[in-house]
Amino acid sequence: MIDFNLILPEIFISLTLMFLLIVGVFKKNSSSLIYNLTILSLLVLLALVLNLSHIEEAFIFNQSYKIDNLSNFMKILTLISAIFVMLTSSKYLKLIKIFKIEYPVLILSSILGMIVMISSNDLIVFYMGLELQSLALYVLASFNRDNLLSTESGLKYFVLSALSSGLLLYGCSLIYGFSGSTNFDEISLSISNVQYGLTFGIVFILVGLAFKISAVPFHMWAPDVYEGSPTSVTIFFAILPKIAALTVFIRFLYVPFINMIDQWQMIIIFLSIASMIFGAVAAIGQKNLKRLVAYSSIGHMGYVLAGLTTGTNEGIQSSIIYLSIYLVMNLALFSCIFMLRRNENYFENIDDLSGLSKNHPVLSFSMLIILFSLAGIPPLAGFFAKFYIFKAVIEQSMYFLAIVGLLSTVIAAFYYLRIIKIIYFDPEKEKYDTDHSIGLKLSLLLSTIFILIYFIYPNGINDLVSKINII
Amino acid sequence: MNIPILSSLILLPAIGAFFIFFVKSNNKKYQSSKYVALFISLANFLLSLYLWFIFDNTVSEFQFVENRKWIAGFVNYKVGVDGISILFIILTTFITPLCIISVNSTIENRLKDFLIAILLMETLMIGVFCSLDLLVFYLFFEGGLIPMFLIIGIWGGERRVYSAFKFFLYTLLGSVLMLVAIISIYWMTGTTDVEKLYVIGIDTKYQNLLWLAFFTSFAVKTPMWPVHTWLPDAHVEAPTAGSVLLAAILLKMAGYGFIRFSLGLFPIASEYFIPLIYFLSLVAIIYTSLVALMQDDMKKLIAYSSVAHMGFVTLGIFTMTQQGIEGSIFQMISHGLVSAALFLCVGVIYDRMHTRLISQYGGIVSIMPKYAILLMIFTLGAIGLPGTSGFIGEFLILMGTFKKNFLVATIASLGVILAAAYMLWLYKRVVFGKLINDNLKKMVDLKKYEILILWSLAIPTILFGFYPEPLINTIEVSVSNLIEMYNLNVEIYLGKNN
Numbered sequence: 001m002i003d004f005n006l007i008l009p010e011i012f013i014s015l016t017l018m019f020l021l022i023v024g025v026f027k028k029n030s031s032s033l034i035y036n037l038t039i040l041s042l043l044v045l046l047a048l049v050l051n052l053s054h055i056e057e058a059f060i061f062n063q064s065y066k067i068d069n070l071s072n073f074m075k076i077l078t079l080i081s082a083i084f085v086m087l088t089s090s091k092y093l094k095l096i097k098i099f100k101i102e103y104p105v106l107i108l109s110s111i112l113g114m115i116v117m118i119s120s121n122d123l124i125v126f127y128m129g130l131e132l133q134s135l136a137l138y139v140l141a142s143f144n145r146d147n148l149l150s151t152e153s154g155l156k157y158f159v160l161s162a163l164s165s166g167l168l169l170y171g172c173s174l175i176y177g178f179s180g181s182t183n184f185d186e187i188s189l190s191i192s193n194v195q196y197g198l199t200f201g202i203v204f205i206l207v208g209l210a211f212k213i214s215a216v217p218f219h220m221w222a223p224d225v226y227e228g229s230p231t232s233v234t235i236f237f238a239i240l241p242k243i244a245a246l247t248v249f250i251r252f253l254y255v256p257f258i259n260m261i262d263q264w265q266m267i268i269i270f271l272s273i274a275s276m277i278f279g280a281v282a283a284i285g286q287k288n289l290k291r292l293v294a295y296s297s298i299g300h301m302g303y304v305l306a307g308l309t310t311g312t313n314e315g316i317q318s319s320i321i322y323l324s325i326y327l328v329m330n331l332a333l334f335s336c337i338f339m340l341r342r343n344e345n346y347f348e349n350i351d352d353l354s355g356l357s358k359n360h361p362v363l364s365f366s367m368l369i370i371l372f373s374l375a376g377i378p379p380l381a382g383f384f385a386k387f388y389i390f391k392a393v394i395e396q397s398m399y400f401l402a403i404v405g406l407l408s409t410v411i412a413a414f415y416y417l418r419i420i421k422i423i424y425f426d427p428e429k430e431k432y433d434t435d436h437s438i439g440l441k442l443s444l445l446l447s448t449i450f451i452l453i454y455f456i457y458p459n460g461i462n463d464l465v466s467k468i469n470i471i
Numbered sequence: 472m473n474i475p476i477l478s479s480l481i482l483l484p485a486i487g488a489f490f491i492f493f494v495k496s497n498n499k500k501y502q503s504s505k506y507v508a509l510f511i512s513l514a515n516f517l518l519s520l521y522l523w524f525i526f527d528n529t530v531s532e533f534q535f536v537e538n539r540k541w542i543a544g545f546v547n548y549k550v551g552v553d554g555i556s557i558l559f560i561i562l563t564t565f566i567t568p569l570c571i572i573s574v575n576s577t578i579e580n581r582l583k584d585f586l587i588a589i590l591l592m593e594t595l596m597i598g599v600f601c602s603l604d605l606l607v608f609y610l611f612f613e614g615g616l617i618p619m620f621l622i623i624g625i626w627g628g629e630r631r632v633y634s635a636f637k638f639f640l641y642t643l644l645g646s647v648l649m650l651v652a653i654i655s656i657y658w659m660t661g662t663t664d665v666e667k668l669y670v671i672g673i674d675t676k677y678q679n680l681l682w683l684a685f686f687t688s689f690a691v692k693t694p695m696w697p698v699h700t701w702l703p704d705a706h707v708e709a710p711t712a713g714s715v716l717l718a719a720i721l722l723k724m725a726g727y728g729f730i731r732f733s734l735g736l737f738p739i740a741s742e743y744f745i746p747l748i749y750f751l752s753l754v755a756i757i758y759t760s761l762v763a764l765m766q767d768d769m770k771k772l773i774a775y776s777s778v779a780h781m782g783f784v785t786l787g788i789f790t791m792t793q794q795g796i797e798g799s800i801f802q803m804i805s806h807g808l809v810s811a812a813l814f815l816c817v818g819v820i821y822d823r824m825h826t827r828l829i830s831q832y833g834g835i836v837s838i839m840p841k842y843a844i845l846l847m848i849f850t851l852g853a854i855g856l857p858g859t860s861g862f863i864g865e866f867l868i869l870m871g872t873f874k875k876n877f878l879v880a881t882i883a884s885l886g887v888i889l890a891a892a893y894m895l896w897l898y899k900r901v902v903f904g905k906l907i908n909d910n911l912k913k914m915v916d917l918k919k920y921e922i923l924i925l926w927s928l929a930i931p932t933i934l935f936g937f938y939p940e941p942l943i944n945t946i947e948v949s950v951s952n953l954i955e956m957y958n959l960n961v962e963i964y965l966g967k968n969n
C-alpha cells in the first residue's frame with residue numbers, strides 16, 4: 001500500500017503546472033495571473049512540505065523515494081528561495097519583455113525536477129529529476145530569444161550539460177553492473193570489497209554532479225551562461241540547482257559509498273581546492289557583475305565541497321549551513337543588481353556601481369554588508385559559514401585543505417573589496433530609479449538583516465541542520 | 472540583578488551608531504549626530520572610569536565575568552577584565568571622544584557615516600580587550616577591519632585606495648592562520664574558553680606551531696619588522712581621527728594579544744621563540760628609527776616611530792620579567808596618548824596648510840606659540856624624557872631586558888638615542904628656524920577645541936610621568952600572576968625533559 005500523503009507535494013506541483021499551462025493557452029494575456037498563481041502555488045507547496053517535516057524517515061515506491069530530515073530541509077530551502085526569486089524578478093521580466101506564460105511554468109517544472117532529485121534514493125529516479133530540471137533550465141537560459149547572448153548561453157548550457165548527463169548515465173550503468181542494483185541502500189549492502197568498476201562509476205557520476213554545481217574543472221559553462229541569461233534566470237541558476245545537486249552529492253557519497261571514502265575523498269578534495277583557488281583568482285579581472293558572481297559561486301562551491309570531504313555528519317551539516325547562508329547572500333546580491341535600473345535599462349557592469357554610496361546610501365550599505373559577508377569577514381553570516389566548514393575540516397586534521405581554503409579567502413577578499421571601493425571611493429554617476437517592486441525591496445531587506453544579525457542567534461539554523469544525520 | 476557592565480560598554484557605542492544611522496542626513500543635522508556621538512562616547516568613558524573605580528586590583532582573577540551561551544555546545548560569549556585589559560579599555564574610551572571632537576575640521580563630507588564608523592570601531596576595540604573566549608576575540612579582532620577599511624578608503628588622502636587595500640589584505644592574511652589555530656585548539660582541548668585553557672594547558676608538542684600561527688597575526692598588527700610596511704601607508708593616507716585610532720588603540724590589540732594569548736596559552740613556545748622576538752624587536756627599534764630619520768613626511772615619520780616604539784613593547788613582553796611586562800603595558804598606554812597627540816598635532820597644521828612635508832614648515836613658534844608648547848610636550852613624551860609617561864615605560868622595559876640579556880638591552884638603549892634624534896630634529900625643522908614659507912603667516916594658533924583635545928592628552932602624559940602609581944597598581948597583581956604561571960609551566964616542562 002502506497003502512502004500518497006508522502007508525495008502529496010510532488011503530485012500537487014505536477015497538477016498545478018499542467019493546470020497553469022492550460023490556463024495560459026486558453027486565456028489571453030494571462031501572464032500576470034499565472035505568475036501570481038505560481039507564487040501562490042509555491043506557498044501552498046511550502047505548506048505541504050512543512051506538513052511532512054515531522055517525518056524522520058519514510059520510503060515510498062520500493063524504497064526508491066525517500067523522505068527524511070535532509071530532504072525536508074533541502075525542499076524547504078528550495079521552495080523559500082524559489083519564492084524569493086520569483087518575487088524579485090517580476091518587474092525585470094516585464095521590462096525586458098519576456099513576461100510570458102511559459103516562464104513561470106518552466107520554473108515550476110524545474111522545481112519539480114529538483115524536488116524529485118532531493119528525495120531520490122535510486123539512481124534512476126535521481127536521473128529523472130535531474131533531466132527534468134535541466135531541460136527546463138536549457139529553455140530558461142535562452143528565454144530572451146531575441147538576444148544573441150541569451151540564445152548562445154542556452155545552447156552552450158544545453159550541449160555541455162547533455163554531455164555531462166551522458167557521462168553521469170554511463171556512471172549509473174557501471175554502478176548497476178557492478179553492484180546489481182540502482183537503489184542506494186541496496187548498493188551499499190552489496191559492496192563487500194573495492195571493485196574498480198564501481199570506482200569508475202563513482203568518478204563518472206561525480207563528474208556529472210560537479211558540472212551541475214560548476215566545480216572546477218567542470219565550470220567552463222558557468223561564466224558565459226550566467227552572463228548571457230536574463231538576470232532573473234541567472235539568479236535562479238545561481239541558487240536553486242545547487243541545493244538539489246548538493247543533496248544528491250550527499251546522498252550518493254554518504255549512503256552507498258561511505259565505505260569507499262578513500263576512493264572518492266581525494267577527488268572531492270581536488271575539486272574543492274581547485275574551485276576555491278580558481279574562483280578567487282579568475283574573478284579578479286572581471287568587469288561584468290554577473291560574470292563575477294559566476295566565478296565567485298565557483299569559489300563558494302569549493303568551500304561547500306570542502307565540508308563534504310570530511311566523511312562525517314559535522315562535515316555534511318557544515319556544507320548545508322554554508323549553502324544556506326550562501327543562498328541568502330546571493331539572493332541579496334542579485335536583489336541589488338536588479339536595483340541598478342535607470343530609464344527602463346538594467347546595468348550590470350561593475351563600473352556602473354561607481355559612487356553609488358552618494359546617491360543611494362541604503363542600497364550601498366546593504367551591498368557593503370553583503371560583499372563583506374561574501375568575503376567572510378566577521379561578524380557577518382559569511383564568516384560563520386566558512387567557520388563551520390573549517391571546524392569540520394580541521395577535526396579530520398586536514399590542515400592543508402583548511403589553510404588553502406583560508407588563503408583563497410584572502411585572495412577572494414580582494415575582488416569583493418574592489419567592488420566596495422568602486423561603490424564607496426569612486427566618483428558618483430547618475431542616479432538610478434528607485435521605484436522598485438515591494439517583493440524586491442522585501443527580499444533585499446530580509447536577506448541583509450539576516451546576514452547582519454545572524455551572529456546574535458546562530459543556534460536557529462544550527463539546530464535545524466543538526467538533525468540531519470546521514471551516517 | 473547585576474548590570475552587565477562590560478556588555479554595556481561594548482554595546483553602548485553600537486547602539487549610538489545605530490541611532491545615528493537613522494538620523495536624517497541633511498547638513499544641519501550633522502551637528503546633532505555629532506553631539507549624539509560625543510555624548511555616547513563620553514558616557515562610555517565615564518562608565519569605564521566607574522569600572523576602574525570598582526575594580527579590585529588585589530586579586531588576579533578575571534572580574535565582572537559574563538558567560539552566556541552563544542553557539543550551542545561550542546562557544547560561549549564570555550567577557551571579563553583583569554588588571555591588564557582594564558587599562559586598554561579606558562584608553563579606548565578616552566581616545567574615542569577626542570577623535571569625535573577632532574572631526575570638527577578634518578572631515579568635510581559624510582560626517583554621519585564617519586561617526587558611525589568610529590563608534591563601531593570603539594565597540595569592536597572594547598570587545599577585543601575584554602573577550603575571554605578565543606573565537607569571540609577573533610570576531611572582534613577581525614571585525615575591526617571593516618570600519619577601518621572604510622575610514623581610510625573614504626576619508627583618506629590621495630593614495631587612499633592603495634593604503635586601504637594594503638591594510639585590509641595584510642591584516643586579513645595575518646589573521647587567517649590564527650583562525651586555523653583557534654579551531655585546532657578547540658579540537659585538542661574541547662574548549663576555546665581562555666580561563667579554562669589556562670588551567671588545562673596545551674600539549675607542548677603543538678605549542679610551537681600554534682604560537683607561530685598567533686604570531687603571524689599579531690606581528691602584522693603590532694606591526695613588527697618585516698611586515699610593518701602597511702602601517703606608514705595607512706597612517707599617511709588615513710584622516711587624522713583614523714590615524715589616531717590606528718596608532719593609539721589598534722596597534723595595542725596585538726601587544727595585548729601577545730600578553731594574553733602567546734604568553735598565557737603557549738609558555739613553552741614563548742620561551743623557545745624568545746631569540747626570534749628579541750631579534751625582530753631590535754631590528755624594529757634600530758632600523759625603523761633610522762628610516763624615520765630620513766622621512767620628509769611628518770605622518771610617515773611618526774608612523775615609523777610607532778613601529779620602533781612597538782619594538783620596545785614586544786621586547787619588554789618577552790623578557791618575562793615583572794618590570795619588562797609592566798613596562799610594556801605602560802609603554803603601550805603612554806604611546807597611545809603620545810602618538811595620538813602627535814597625529815592630532817600634525818592634523819592641526821595639515822588643516823591649515825594642506826601639506827605634511829616637513830620642508831614646507833619652519834619657524835612656526837613665532838606664529839603659533841601655544842601649538843609649539845604642546846608639540847614640545849609630546850615630542851619629549853615620544854623621546855621618553857624623565858617626567859613624561861614615555862620614560863617610565865621605556866625605563867622599565869630596559870630594566871627588565873638588562874636582567875635577561877645585557878647585549879640586547881645595550882642595543883635597545885641605542886634606540887632611545889635615535890628616537891631623540893629624529894623627534895628633536897623634526898621639532899627643530901618644523902617649529903624653529905626662519906619663516907621661509909610666506910603662506911605660513913596666515914596660520915592661526917590653536918582653536919579652543921584643539922586646545923581642549925591636546926591638553927587633555929598632555930595632562931595624563933605628564934601626570935603618569937611623575938606619578939605612575941595608579942597604573943602600576945592596577946596591573947601589578949595580574950602581571951605577577953601571569954609570570955608565576957608562566958615560570959611554573961616552563962619549570963615543569965624543563966623538569967620533565969631532564
